[in-house]
Amino acid sequence: MPVVKVKIAKQSQKxxxxxxxxxxxxxxxxxxxxxxxxxxxxxxxxxxxxxxDSKTQEEIPRERLVLDV
Structure with missing residues (x-):
């Protein structure tokens, strides 16, 4: 499964x-x-x-998340 980058520095991502x-x-x-x-x-x-993920309406498991601060 692909890794999903979550940029918490951006308000829209948060x-x-x-x-x-x-x-x-x-x-x-x-x-x-x-x-x-x-x-x-x-x-x-x-x-x-x-x-x-409210945009794609999917669940993203913890192991696929990479936080990009």
């Missing part, structure tokens, strides 16, 4: 990719992704393994 609950406050960790907004809610798991 809003394009979302956690499973629709937030844009996600961050990569060692082997998964984590969402700050989800962590602030009760009974919501802030850890997940794929982001949602």
């Amino acid at each position: 809003w394009r990719y979302r956690c499973p609950n629709g937030h844009t406050t996600w961050e990569p960790t060692n082997n998964h992704l984590w969402c700050r907004a989800c962590a602030r809610q009760l009974d919501v798991d802030p850890e997940f393994w794929a982001v949602y």
